[in-house]
Amino acid sequence: MANVSRLDTLLNALQKFYGALPAPPRDPFTLFVWEVLSVHSTPRKRDAALVALKRIRALTPDAMWRAAQAKLEASVALAGPYTEQRLRALRTGVDLFRRSPELPALIKGPLPAARRALKPFPQLGDAGAHRMLLFAADHPILPVDARVNRVGLRLGYGERKTARTVQTGLARELPPAVDAFRRAFQYLSHHGAATCTESDPHCHICPLVSECPEGKKRTGGRPGD
Numbered sequence: 001m002a003n004v005s006r007l008d009t010l011l012n013a014l015q016k017f018y019g020a021l022p023a024p025p026r027d028p029f030t031l032f033v034w035e036v037l038s039v040h041s042t043p044r045k046r047d048a049a050l051v052a053l054k055r056i057r058a059l060t061p062d063a064m065w066r067a068a069q070a071k072l073e074a075s076v077a078l079a080g081p082y083t084e085q086r087l088r089a090l091r092t093g094v095d096l097f098r099r100s101p102e103l104p105a106l107i108k109g110p111l112p113a114a115r116r117a118l119k120p121f122p123q124l125g126d127a128g129a130h131r132m133l134l135f136a137a138d139h140p141i142l143p144v145d146a147r148v149n150r151v152g153l154r155l156g157y158g159e160r161k162t163a164r165t166v167q168t169g170l171a172r173e174l175p176p177a178v179d180a181f182r183r184a185f186q187y188l189s190h191h192g193a194a195t196c197t198e199s200d201p202h203c204h205i206c207p208l209v210s211e212c213p214e215g216k217k218r219t220g221g222r223p224g225d
């Protein structure tokens with residue numbers, strides 16, 4: 001029987017607790033748009049904006065380039081504030097995708113070149129670039145955003161408060177398979193948003209409390225308190 005890591009056990013518990021979760025888009029351009037819409041937004045508003053962009057058929061670099069400005073603006077505004085900044089980031093991204101039609105293939109290739117190709121993209125940052133490599137380019141890399149970092153640290157992964165040590169600690173317990181990395185990111189990040197929140201984690205309802213050093217501290221070691 002295959003060895004089951006501690007992380008596997010934790011992820012199984014989260015999967016049972018939350019059920020199926022929606023995954024980020026797999027198409028590189030749509031995922032870039034998703035990233036731009038996600039900043040300072042909520043999943044509901046971001047998805048509404050993405051659906052509106054799909055409805056006006058603006059989800060390819062060329063189509064967004066040609067889209068009527070007013071329609072584009074109205075769709076992007078559904079994500080919440082910062083419409084101007086989002087439109088600017090989208091224009092830059094459209095430009096980069098149109099100038100490099102080989103980009104989707106490039107990011108699926110060797111990692112150093114893939115990382116270099118993503119560097120010029122506005123609003124991606126480390127976690128966004130890693131999400132792109134994982135979801136749109138099939139690289140087994142764990143994106144560590146603020147939520148994954150927080151949950152990882154509370155569960156005892158990583159020694160210092162840097163994304164790199166948490167990433168190493170978590171990735172060490174994952175099989176080298178893209179699907180395993182995708183599942184880990186989705187459930188840890190969702191858990192950080194829904195239950196293991198920054199200022200007030202809901203340890204008393206958390207399915208991981210019996211395995212969590214921070215949760216035990218906060219509940220006095222009594223799961224369910």
Ligand code: SF4
Binds near residue numbers: 155212
């Ligand atoms: S027990 Fe508390 S600190 Fe630990 S993962 Fe759950 S919510 Fe976060």
